[in-house]
Amino acid sequence: MGIGSNLLDAMIELRKQPRQDRSRAKVDGILAAAADLCSGRGLDALTTNAVAARAGVSIGSLYQYFPGKAALLAALIRAERANLLEAVERIVSSDAAQSLTHLVDELIEATVAHYLARPSLSRTLNLARSQLPPDPEAAEFSTRITVLIAARLNQLKISRPETTAQDVLAILRGMIDAASEAHEADRAALTDRTRRAVLGYLQAA
Amino acid sequence: MGIGSNLLDAMIELRKQPRQDRSRAKVDGILAAAADLCSGRGLDALTTNAVAARAGVSIGSLYQYFPGKAALLAALIRAERANLLEAVERIVSSDAAQSLTHLVDELIEATVAHYLARPSLSRTLNLARSQLPPDPEAAEFSTRITVLIAARLNQLKISRPETTAQDVLAILRGMIDAASEAHEADRAALTDRTRRAVLGYLQAA
DNA sequence: GTCTATACATAGATAGAC
DNA sequence: GTCTATCTATGTATAGAC
Numbered sequence: 001m002g003i004g005s006n007l008l009d010a011m012i013e014l015r016k017q018p019r020q021d022r023s024r025a026k027v028d029g030i031l032a033a034a035a036d037l038c039s040g041r042g043l044d045a046l047t048t049n050a051v052a053a054r055a056g057v058s059i060g061s062l063y064q065y066f067p068g069k070a071a072l073l074a075a076l077i078r079a080e081r082a083n084l085l086e087a088v089e090r091i092v093s094s095d096a097a098q099s100l101t102h103l104v105d106e107l108i109e110a111t112v113a114h115y116l117a118r119p120s121l122s123r124t125l126n127l128a129r130s131q132l133p134p135d136p137e138a139a140e141f142s143t144r145i146t147v148l149i150a151a152r153l154n155q156l157k158i159s160r161p162e163t164t165a166q167d168v169l170a171i172l173r174g175m176i177d178a179a180s181e182a183h184e185a186d187r188a189a190l191t192d193r194t195r196r197a198v199l200g201y202l203q204a205a
Numbered sequence: 206m207g208i209g210s211n212l213l214d215a216m217i218e219l220r221k222q223p224r225q226d227r228s229r230a231k232v233d234g235i236l237a238a239a240a241d242l243c244s245g246r247g248l249d250a251l252t253t254n255a256v257a258a259r260a261g262v263s264i265g266s267l268y269q270y271f272p273g274k275a276a277l278l279a280a281l282i283r284a285e286r287a288n289l290l291e292a293v294e295r296i297v298s299s300d301a302a303q304s305l306t307h308l309v310d311e312l313i314e315a316t317v318a319h320y321l322a323r324p325s326l327s328r329t330l331n332l333a334r335s336q337l338p339p340d341p342e343a344a345e346f347s348t349r350i351t352v353l354i355a356a357r358l359n360q361l362k363i364s365r366p367e368t369t370a371q372d373v374l375a376i377l378r379g380m381i382d383a384a385s386e387a388h389e390a391d392r393a394a395l396t397d398r399t400r401r402a403v404l405g406y407l408q409a410a
Numbered sequence: 411g412t413c414t415a416t417a418c419a420t421a422g423a424t425a426g427a428c
Numbered sequence: 429g430t431c432t433a434t435c436t437a438t439g440t441a442t443a444g445a446c
Contacts, residue, residue: 042336047439058413063441127332130386131247167380167398174379175372181335182371193372200405252421263431268423
């Protein structure tokens with residue numbers, strides 16, 4: 001997974017690794033602007049011109065750091081994935097994950113928090129991803145998160161841990177997504193219902 | 206919900222109701238072409254030029270029937286919704302829906318068939334919808350399908366039938382979507398797992 | 411390193427001939 | 429009714445001045 005590992009990377013990787021603080025801040029500003037636009041008015045609003053304008057830099061500067069629009073999107077997606085993966089890593093390596101109900105509770109809390117932190121950004125990136133060509137990074141992310149959870153499920157004697165982990169994630173995504181689309185406000189109620197759904201599924205298995 | 210009921214309709218409704226067979230066939234051809242393009246290469250491929258070309262009509266003819274790209278998309282979405290709604294109507298008004306497990310089985314079968322009939326079309330339209338401005342038709346569709354299912358759940362003494370119906374649909378969508386994205390081939394296995402998830406959820410409630 | 415100006419491509423939409 | 433030709437707008441990306 002090193003930089004330059006495939007041709008697509010040319011379209012996607014940063015042009016330069018910003019080592020200085022000023023550059024780092026500029027890159028962050030550009031990404032923040034991109035996230036805002038995605039979140040606010042969807043994928044169509046993510047134009048290089050609009051991002052540059054909102055970030056307060058010129059289009060030329062943007063292209064110094066990002067080789068194109070795809071690179072912006074890739075960076076956003078990558079950040080989002082890293083977030084969720086970190087959260088799951090913390091959970092599975094914590095003591096709270098010793099019992100099934102605790103594990104589930106923690107996963108739900110993290111997942112709900114993740115997807116509802118910036119719901120529309122999350123959904124927009126999601127659908128962007130589904131329009132992109134099959135991406136090895138996406139596959140690796142799925143695998144890693146599944147494996148982390150599956151390992152715990154396995155210790156807890158849940159059968160077919162990989163499939164089960166995938167299903168649990170799918171159920172959570174489906175329910176949280178629906179709630180987010182419906183602008184459902186009551187997060188506690190959502191957490192409670194997802195809990196019933198996941199535990200119900202695990203017990204029925 | 207009559208034609209012309211809101212301003213958006215101007216962008217979305219057919220320009221003329223094709224009464225003659227020839228016109229009807231042309232409209233169908235255009236929609237089929239649009240569906241193919243959506244299905245094949247996603248939303249970006251749905252351009253008015255491309256649709257016209259693939260349908261074998263000129264761009265001018267296309268604009269005679271559809272006032273724009275949005276109208277094409279709206280028509281596709283409408284057709285997709287009508288399909289699913291019909292299927293659910295058939296189920297809830299059939300005898301098989303008398304027991305909970307039968308109801309669930311029928312719903313799963315219909316939902317899986319619906320979303321996997323043309324998976325990538327289904328997903329593309331889905332995300333198109335989520336990018337569109339809030340649409341009264343979408344809301345009405347959600348309400349109707351929820352109400353249909355909730356009525357049955359209510360007869361079966363399930364508590365909070367509306368919320369439960371929404372959750373069941375969300376669970377199904379989530380799992381089917383994940384399977385479809387992962388290009389999971391085994392439909393029987395998917396059906397089985399969704400069944401466990403849904404029944405597990407209903408029993409935990 | 412950063413900006414302005416601009417080239418280039420493509421999409422949406424219409425006008426007008428037939 | 430249908431087509432071709434074309435206009436307009438917009439987005440990506442680069443060149444070149446500073």
